[in-house]
Amino acid sequence: MSIRDEVRAWLAENWRPGDDPRAFREKAVDTGWLAPSWSTDWFGKGLSAHDAEVVGEEFQRVGAPGRLDRDHLHARVIYELGTEELKRSYLRGLLTDQLEGCLLYSEPGAGSDLASVRTTAVREGDQWRVNGQKVWTSHAREAAYGLLIARTNADVPKHRGLTYFVIPMKQPGIEVRPLTQITGDAHFNEVFFTDAVVDDANRLGDVDAGWFGLMTALGYERLVLGARGVGSRAYDPRYIGTADDLIELARRHDRLEDTAIAERIADTYAERTAARLNAARYAAEGRGHDAAAMSLGKLMMSRILHRTARLRRDIIGADVLYDDRTDPPSDAEVANFFTLDAYFTSIGGGTDQVQRNILAERMLGLRKEADPSKDIPFREVRK
Numbered sequence: 055m056s057i058r059d060e061v062r063a064w065l066a067e068n069w070r071p072g073d074d075p076r077a078f079r080e081k082a083v084d085t086g087w088l089a090p091s092w093s094t095d096w097f098g099k100g101l102s103a104h105d106a107e108v109v110g111e112e113f114q115r116v117g118a119p120g121r122l123d124r125d126h127l128h129a130r131v132i133y134e135l136g137t138e139e140l141k142r143s144y145l146r147g148l149l150t151d152q153l154e155g156c157l158l159y160s161e162p163g164a165g166s167d168l169a170s171v172r173t174t175a176v177r178e179g180d181q182w183r184v185n186g187q188k189v190w191t192s193h194a195r196e197a198a199y200g201l202l203i204a205r206t207n208a209d210v211p212k213h214r215g216l217t218y219f220v221i222p223m224k225q226p227g228i229e230v231r232p233l234t235q236i237t238g239d240a241h242f243n244e245v246f247f248t249d250a251v252v253d254d255a256n257r258l259g260d261v262d263a264g265w266f267g268l269m270t271a272l273g274y275e276r277l278v279l280g281a282r283g284v285g286s287r288a289y290d291p292r293y294i295g296t297a298d299d300l301i302e303l304a305r306r307h308d309r310l311e312d313t314a315i316a317e318r319i320a321d322t323y324a325e326r327t328a329a330r331l332n333a334a335r336y337a338a339e340g341r342g343h344d345a346a347a348m349s350l351g352k353l354m355m356s357r358i359l360h361r362t363a364r365l366r367r368d369i370i371g372a373d374v375l376y377d378d379r380t381d382p383p384s385d386a387e388v389a390n391f392f393t394l395d396a397y398f399t400s401i402g403g404g405t406d407q408v409q410r411n412i413l414a415e416r417m418l419g420l421r422k423e424a425d426p427s428k429d430i431p432f433r434e435v436r437k
């Protein structure tokens with residue numbers, strides 16, 4: 055039986071539209087279908103990238119949640135970089151949605167230049183003591199743990215003195231304060247560490263070599279953000295923005311016959327299709343992990359989200375100003391939300407400008423920008 059037939063048969067038996075996604079994920083994790091490319095020891099089926107893609111297509115066709123080996127950033131980082139013990143502690147909970155995590159990277163003085171983080175981790179026997187501050191930490195309040203990048207050595211240049219950890223969030227030395235975003239949501243936070251602790255067993259990779267793990271993780275993040283237009287309400291079906299629902303929107307507002315609007319809807323559809331095909335091409339060429347390819351996808355998605363939001367507003371016209379927060383939300387509210395939320399993917403996970411730098415350097419081979427602080431001990435860098 056081909057993989058397609060096998061997965062179809064399994065789905066026919068186990069998935070009905072409207073089923074509880076959590077209960078379904080439990081079954082899918084235990085049979086290996088949710089993370090098909092992972093090893094059979096760790097919730098996968100050990101399938102090739104091509105076969106895993108086929109599995110993903112079949113899940114998508116019936117509307118079942120799937121492909122968490124590719125799309126679940128936290129699970130993927132722990133699968134790739136974690137010890138057996140970390141995998142045992144976290145992977146199943148993450149895949150079944152019983153555990154939530156957060157990314158403790160950005161700081162007030164270190165966003166695009168993450169090698170400049172100042173939060174410190176100092177070793178004390180089998181533990182590390184953590185002090186400092188992070189910012190823009192999505193979901194920190196709900197998170198059971200965070201992927202933390204901390205400075206462990208200030209006597210070497212900035213990229214070489216960082217260590218990557220999985221730190222439990224629910225402990226006395228960690229204070230989380232919500233930040234309200236321009237959309238009115240507050241999904242990100244400031245996080246303060248005062249003598250918080252993390253076991254050495256929770257280290258991802260070698261001491262002072264955290265930059266390499268972090269680069270791998272950031273690449274996955276770009277891939278995840280590039281593959282879909284996520285936003286803080288991205289899973290609310292009332293807010294999902296597809297080209298098809300733009301057609302419906304234009305019909306509702308009597309703008310479908312407007313050739314300028316119709317052309318822009320067609321352009322949006324073409325851009326989305328190009329982004330999807332580009333990602334599929336890179337995957338087929340075995341370049342799914344290529345940093346430049348991931349940056350291209352992320353940059354395109356950011357552009358599509360901004361353009362789609364503008365198109366929504368133009369379809370609605372002046373009525374977009376009547377945003378009176380109804381339930382279900384009016385077209386105006388959805389358009390306004392998407393307009394403000396589009397900045398999520400053009401800043402979060404690395405800004406558009408930084409993606410362009412990556413493309414210039416790694417895809418076009420242009421000269422790397424100068425960084426005078428790159429080769430001097432971090433302790434001596436002007437802060």
Ligand SMILES: Cc1cc2nc3c(=O)[nH]c(=O)nc-3n(C[C@H](O)[C@H](O)[C@H](O)COP(=O)(O)OP(=O)(O)OC[C@H]3O[C@@H](n4cnc5c(N)ncnc54)[C@H](O)[C@@H]3O)c2cc1C
Pocket residue numbers: 156157158159160161162163164165166167189190191192193242397398401402403404405406407408411423
């Ligand atoms: C919705 C959202 C969610 C987020 N969630 C998280 C999270 O969960 N965890 C986390 O750690 N962080 C998170 N972030 C933070 C995000 O990763 C940073 O905001 C981002 O990396 C930019 O860093 P910065 O804000 O310090 O801006 P800066 O680095 O100060 O940049 C300011 C401006 O200068 C430009 N710039 C900087 N350096 C260069 C350069 N070399 N070349 C060209 N232009 C440059 C930038 O593109 C930007 O326009 C989130 C951000 C957003 C918006």
